[in-house]
Amino acid sequence: MGSTTVRISEETRVTLRELAAATGEPMHRVLERAVDSYRRARFFTELDAAYASLRADPEGWAEELQERADLEGTLGDDLGEA
DSSP, rough: OOOOOOOOOHHHHHHHHHHHHTOOOHHHHHHHHHHHHHHHHHHHEEEHHHHHHHHHHHHHHHHHHHHHHHHHTTGTTTTTOO
């Protein structure tokens, strides 16, 4: 795995070190987890905004609901009894 240097504030470094000590993980792993958590949070924030925009469009939202209705129950198609 490659590495690089990233500048962070002293306060953030102290927090990172404390988290690493508390979890027993190296600082780089704590930072990786934090970045991944932030990425996921942004994804869902953007997804929520996209759905809010879609709901604000009556025609678009009706199409979404129709598509959901069309797909309802399709997961079991041609699978037979388990």
